[in-house]
């Protein structure tokens with residue numbers, strides 16, 4: 001069966017993943033996308049969320065903290081703001097980041113003191129933390 005090359009890179013970690021896969025499922029700003037071998041060319045922005053990698057009967061997850069994805073018929077390249085394989089993820093750190101972000105968002109809702117830019121940053125941090133927890137199979141509601 002045909003496969004498609006997947007390359008995931010991040011500024012901090014360099015190459016996080018480089019392998020031939022059967023299918024990739026991502027959340028882009030335009031919705032959920034499934035990418036199979038010989039997909040049409042595409043350039044899109046990714047949301048902070050786990051990417052799902054299918055190889056044969058198995059499926060694995062990688063936490064992506066947003067970024068860009070370029071697809072050609074032979075290759076998928078993800079230029080991620082951050083990316084972690086499951087074994088790279090520190091769950092306590094992600095839980096702490098999640099709590100910090102939720103506290104900021106709640107403080108904004110009750111007092112309105114934090115600026116909209118801070119809220120946007122807190123929401124993005126919350127989405128990154130949730131993506132990491134989901135990759136570790138921890139429900140995030």
Ligand code: ATP
Nearest residue numbers: 012065082083084088089090093094097125128132
């Ligand atoms: P934190 O507030 O805990 O730093 P963050 O979402 O602000 O989290 P990022 O700016 O997305 O962190 O990432 C900075 C670097 O830290 C990246 O290399 C990323 O892979 C790594 N990183 C962030 N959180 C974790 C985590 N929970 N486990 C492992 N690596 C992490």
